[in-house]
Amino acid sequence: MRITTDQIQTQNDKTLPQHRESFDHLRLILERKNIDSQQVIDKIKNFQVAIPSWALGTGGTRFARFAGGGEPRSLKEKIDDVGMLHALNGGSGAISLHIPWDIPSDVDAVKSHAAALGLAFDAVNSNTFQDQENQGHSYKFGSLCHTDSRARRQAIDHNLEVIHYGKELGSKSLTVWLADGSSFPGQMNFRKALQRTFDALKEIYQGMPEDWKMFVEYKPYEPYFYHTVIQDWGTSHLLASQLGERAFTLVDLGHHLPNTNIEQIVATLMMQGKLGGFHFNDSKYGDDDLTVGALKPYQLFLIFNELVEGMEDPSSPNPTPAWMIDASHNLKDPLEDLLQSVEAIQLAYAQALIIDRIKLEEARETNDPAWAQEILQEAYRTDLRPLIAEARLQAGAAIKPFGAYRSLKVRDQLIKERGLKTMATGL
Numbered sequence: 001m002r003i004t005t006d007q008i009q010t011q012n013d014k015t016l017p018q019h020r021e022s023f024d025h026l027r028l029i030l031e032r033k034n035i036d037s038q039q040v041i042d043k044i045k046n047f048q049v050a051i052p053s054w055a056l057g058t059g060g061t062r063f064a065r066f067a068g069g070g071e072p073r074s075l076k077e078k079i080d081d082v083g084m085l086h087a088l089n090g091g092s093g094a095i096s097l098h099i100p101w102d103i104p105s106d107v108d109a110v111k112s113h114a115a116a117l118g119l120a121f122d123a124v125n126s127n128t129f130q131d132q133e134n135q136g137h138s139y140k141f142g143s144l145c146h147t148d149s150r151a152r153r154q155a156i157d158h159n160l161e162v163i164h165y166g167k168e169l170g171s172k173s174l175t176v177w178l179a180d181g182s183s184f185p186g187q188m189n190f191r192k193a194l195q196r197t198f199d200a201l202k203e204i205y206q207g208m209p210e211d212w213k214m215f216v217e218y219k220p221y222e223p224y225f226y227h228t229v230i231q232d233w234g235t236s237h238l239l240a241s242q243l244g245e246r247a248f249t250l251v252d253l254g255h256h257l258p259n260t261n262i263e264q265i266v267a268t269l270m271m272q273g274k275l276g277g278f279h280f281n282d283s284k285y286g287d288d289d290l291t292v293g294a295l296k297p298y299q300l301f302l303i304f305n306e307l308v309e310g311m312e313d314p315s316s317p318n319p320t321p322a323w324m325i326d327a328s329h330n331l332k333d334p335l336e337d338l339l340q341s342v343e344a345i346q347l348a349y350a351q352a353l354i355i356d357r358i359k360l361e362e363a364r365e366t367n368d369p370a371w372a373q374e375i376l377q378e379a380y381r382t383d384l385r386p387l388i389a390e391a392r393l394q395a396g397a398a399i400k401p402f403g404a405y406r407s408l409k410v411r412d413q414l415i416k417e418r419g420l421k422t423m424a425t426g427l
């Protein structure tokens with residue numbers, strides 16, 4: 001199934017007068033603050049968030065999975081779904097694949113299908129956290145950190161194979177997340193495990209093409225509960241620094257212990273030129289992978305405040321990070337959920353773009369915390385939804401993607417096409 005420009009146009013016609021009214025009003029408010037709306041709109045239009053292939057189907061918990069209907073049954077259908085999201089919001093122009101869940105059988109066909117929908121291939125993800133059928137060595141006790149060199153070899157080879165697929169598809173980066181760790185004190189030698197991981201990553205790093213980046217994702221716990229080998233940004237940064245200039249830390253918002261100051265981590269990594277990418281999601285307790293902005297939109301805004309500061313600083317050593325969503329759960333229609341996530345990200349970004357940075361610096365330099373808070377919240381509490389809608393309209397997408405999705409009855413169509421009992425691969 002595809003969403004056509006005619007369908008979008010018909011949906012937009014319904015809300016255009018109302019949209020014009022709200023956007024004109026907002027433009028005046030911003031003008032009074034000396035903010036050029038079009039400049040912000042252009043940045044939003046250029047900002048693309050990659051959709052992970054594994055978020056297109058209903059996620060499960062470790063207790064159950066309640067499958068929704070019409071889920072993608074193949075890589076082609078996953079690409080179709082991202083194409084529909086992109087048609088609706090103009091901001092999801094890339095897909096991030098997980099190998100072996102998404103091995104392309106016909107690379108050329110997959111490539112041309114994605115290109116026809118205006119999609120690029122973002123980072124490819126390796127998977128050494130599950131055993132695959134006919135696999136020689138188990139990852140039960142780790143992969144790149146394993147005590148058995150044959151298991152390490154297998155995990156390295158898998159990553160090299162992922163690079164191979166990524167190269168064929170036109171990806172430019174590899175994300176490595178390792179489940180490796182231990183659940184009981186004494187079970188694993190911390191130092192040896194980290195050293196083995198580093199040695200293995202080095203081989204993978206050397207196997208990447210010259211123009212590729214490696215993103216090293218960290219996580220403090222889960223699936224193991226006592227220790228993980230790459231537990232925090234410091235460990236990831238240490239590995240990335242020693243691996244080389246094309247290795248970076250990847251921040252997944254759900255991979256922190258409660259109350260961690262993630263915005264400070266972002267600032268520190270950007271200062272070092274080592275923030276490679278982001279996995280957006282939201283959470284209350286752990287790695288909940290909930291819809292972006294569902295729980296802590298102010299924290300998301302504070303994170304974007306640091307991101308914008310780093311990105312707009314011409315002397316910043318940090319390359320533009322790769323933006324990805326990493327959310328997956330079992331209650332909502334996954335496509336509606338992803339539309340909500342992308343919008344939450346765009347809003348936080350736009351809010352951060354309208355912060356009066358000159359005044360904020362003045363408040364900081366004169367040690368005026370109350371004034372600094374006023375400035376930040378002035379931006380955060382400005383309702384920028386009409387501006388995001390205008391960016392979409394200018395990009396040929398839907399003024400109201402969620403409303404359009406429902407009124408086009410996309411899910412019903414997908415169920416008709418694909419059936420009620422579908423099972424997408426993935427978490």
Ligand code: LRH
Binds near residue numbers: 219
């Ligand atoms: C691990 C993780 C990692 C995986 C994805 C499926 O929790 O965040 O990024 O690749 O989930």
Ligand code: MN
Binds near residue numbers: 217252326
């Ligand atoms: Mn992640």
Ligand code: MN
Binds near residue numbers: 252254255287326
């Ligand atoms: Mn995660």
